[in-house]
Amino acid sequence: MLPTTSKPTTPRCSAFRTVSATHRWRLHPRTGINTSTPLGPRPPKPTWDSWPQAPARRRISGVAIARALALLTLALAAAATAPPRAVPFVEPASDPAAARTLVQAMQAPRKVSYMGRLSTIAWGSSGTQAVEIEIDHRAPNATRKWYIAPSSVYGNYVIEHGTTSYVYDLRAQSVTISHYPSADEDDLTEDANFGLLTTNYRAVPGADDEIAGRKAHTLSLINRYSGVRLQRIWIDAQTSLLLAKERYHANGSVAYTSRYQEITYRDVPQALFSTATPEGFTVKQGRDFGTPSHDLERVLSQADFSATGPRYLPEGFALVSGDVTTIRGVRSLHLLYTDGLRSLSLFENVARNGGANFSGMQTHEARVGGHDATYVEDEPNLLLAWREQSLNFTLVGDLPLRELERIATSVAP
Incomplete structure (x- = not known):
């Protein structure tokens, strides 16, 4: 029997939505949605109750994100995300x-x-x-x-x-x-x-x-x-x-x-x-990313800082997994969003020198909520990095720059 979808229930806090899933990284060959209601002040620490879960679904693979990560060489990959909105119900494939x-x-x-x-x-x-x-x-x-x-x-x-x-x-x-x-x-x-x-x-x-x-x-x-x-x-x-x-x-x-x-x-x-x-x-020991998990309460508890995430996501995107790992002695948190085909990752950390390292890549200037930002293109992905209130952020996704900037602006510590 083919998998089916059911109409998701719109959560009270539409910024948080998860889908049961796991994620594996792809190796880069060169190195071996819309939320109409403001959320208001962010709570000190999101609880599992504030992360309504969608019906269990099958896992998703990482769709080209790792390719960007390998080039990115984040001085430490850290990431804490938060929220997407519920996917509107539509009929399944007509054929x-x-x-x-x-x-x-x-x-x-x-x-x-x-x-x-x-x-x-x-x-x-x-x-x-x-x-x-x-x-x-x-x-x-x-x-x-x-x-x-x-x-x-x-x-x-x-x-x-x-x-x-x-x-x-x-x-x-x-x-x-x-x-x-x-x-x-x-x-x-x-x-x-x-x-x-x-x-x-x-x-x-x-x-x-x-x-x-x-x-x-x-x-x-x-x-x-x-x-x-x-x-x-x-x-x-x-x-x-x-x-x-x-x-x-x-x-x-x-x-x-x-x-x-x-x-x-x-x-x-x-x-x-x-x-x-x-x-x-x-x-050599490479990057050992934490085991991806949809138990976000556990994932968030493993980070040594208060996580935040986007209050806006493009239509259809949902939060599917998170993982925590230690890179160069720094605790890192990453959450992955997807619409089933495209992927979006937000990385964040609190290390003083923990920003993205774009050495050897052609960088471009951008603005995120009044803050200076930098982005690079690594087809099919864009990588957008900025710093706000002692947090380093890096957003990686196969989306237009204007859309990434809109998502990034909605990430408010």
């Missing part, structure tokens, strides 16, 4: 066949093993970034990614076993081990939140196509509020694996593409996923 296709695509990586060559291209203001990866996947959760282009990362490879990632850097002769750093390359995986996805997006079937010599069904995911097509996906007609996707800007231009040039379904040898340390390599 049952399209809904079934989505479900099957989410489940496919855990059911099929394969070997393939994946090409990705991202277009941004700073230029075009193209990456070529050879991928070996052994169901349900072992993956090996070998980078063959560009030359700056050639030969580097990543081994993923569930939520543990091993990044092998040939030039540095090092292997970095991280926990909860990555998610599958594709947005639509078994971790995707089907309830939010079908509530906020219409899946519209298109003409069948061919990708890497395989017949593929096509679906366009259209936002129900804006009417804009955010993504188009190609799904293997036989195995349901996601073979290609295109992500679009609000104006319809292509922001990002990924496509398998070759793919073979076969039993992949276990030996390919060995995590043995090569001779002469050093082992």
Whole structure:
């Protein structure tokens, strides 16, 4: 039976809303809503009673946020968020066949093993970034990614076993081990939140196509509020694996593409996923993000400062998980919001030198509630950072700058 959605009850405090979910980070290849009623004064510490919970739904993966985080190298990633508004009720996907296709695509990586060559291209203001990866996947959760282009990362490879990632850097002769750093390359995986996805997006079937010599069904995911097509996906007609996707800007231009040039379904040898340390390599401890949780009362209690969050979020976004971790001796809190396809993260900390480190990236000036702010573009994400009342904030999301500024302005300590 297909997952269904139910009409959520509008909470008394519409700034807080959660969805049961977990989140895993994606590795960046270069490093291995509207609330019409003001909330009034923020209480000293939100309690679980003030965070109304939506009906339990399936988990969601991180949709490109980690890619930004790896570049970001937050001097310490900290984050405390708070609130979104309840998602308005709309009818689920009108085409049952399209809904079934989505479900099957989410489940496919855990059911099929394969070997393939994946090409990705991202277009941004700073230029075009193209990456070529050879991928070996052994169901349900072992993956090996070998980078063959560009030359700056050639030969580097990543081994993923569930939520543990091993990044092998040939030039540095090092292997970095991280926990909860990555998610599958594709947005639509078994971790995707089907309830939010079908509530906020219409899946519209298109003409069948061919990708890497395989017949593929096509679906366009259209936002129900804006009417804009955010993504188009190609799904293997036989195995349901996601073979290609295109992500679009609000104006319809292509922001990002990924496509398998070759793919073979076969039993992949276990030996390919060995995590043995090569001779002469050093082992480094990477970022161990806290285990994502929807128990926000517990998450908030683990932070050593009073958390705050946005009083405005775009239509359809909901708070899905939080995690706490210690980076460089500083307690960090992060909460993740999503509309089922796009993700939004707010990070905050109280460390004196805990602001975002944008070294090596082209920065731009911005304003957030009368405060100076800085943002950078890392397609498809924007990263916006500012400081207010001794708190450092960083907002990461696949949204237009004006929308991020509006969200950031609503974050008042």
